[in-house]
Amino acid sequence: MSKIRTGHPIFARIYPRVIRAAERVLAARREEMLAGLSGHVIEVGAGTGASFPYYPGAVTRVVAVEPEPRLRTLARAAAEQTSVPVDVVDGLAERLPAADASVDAVVVSLVLCSVPDQNAALREIHRVLKPGGQLRFLEHVRADSPGIARVQRLLDATVWPHLAGGCHLGRDTTGAIEQAGFTIDRLDHFLFLDARTPISFCILGVASRP
Secondary structure (H helix, E strand, O other): OOOOOOOOHHHHHHHHHHHHHHHHHHHHHHHHHHOOOOEEEEEEOOOOOOOHHHOOOOEEEEEEEOOOHHHHHHHHHHHOOOOOOEEEEOOEOOEOOOOOOOEEEEEEEOOOOOOOOHHHHHHHHHHHEEEEEEEEEEEEOOOOOHHHHHHHHHHHHOOHHHHOOOOOOOOOHHHHHHHOOOEEEEEEEEEHHHOOOOOOEEEEEEEEOO
């Protein structure tokens, strides 16, 4: 088995500044993504903990998994400021710290673009969710324009994953969620900053485990 890289030290220093700027657009999307959640939740790839303030009071526990050490430290500091109990832990999307069919919801935000094996991560999310449990997702994805999609593929094959902590711009995340056995209950497409660039194509949605 190949080693999964968990540390991106240069990216981890840049990312907090990038995400602070992006929150002017993403904050409302995060709140929409988490609205109505309750019970035991796992957040995969918690980053700096930007989603933590938006968890509703009906959530009884959040286990926030973050493999990058520097980001995990920032997430733990953010967890101390939240009203919902958040436990930030080291871990991988491909090996979540939960028993089979044991959690009510899993949250991924700008994560499925970056995991080394998207299909393995989705299988693991499917494993830990209870039947009827929800996957809440906010992701950037493959463009709907063939020309921009070609640019995404070129960037993914060259510099972008190295610059952006393993991120891949051109993944068909909607298709991968369906292929992993989920039913997509809601799916919204939007453009980040309303601009048609290789990093702008995003989805926000809810999928459930049958």
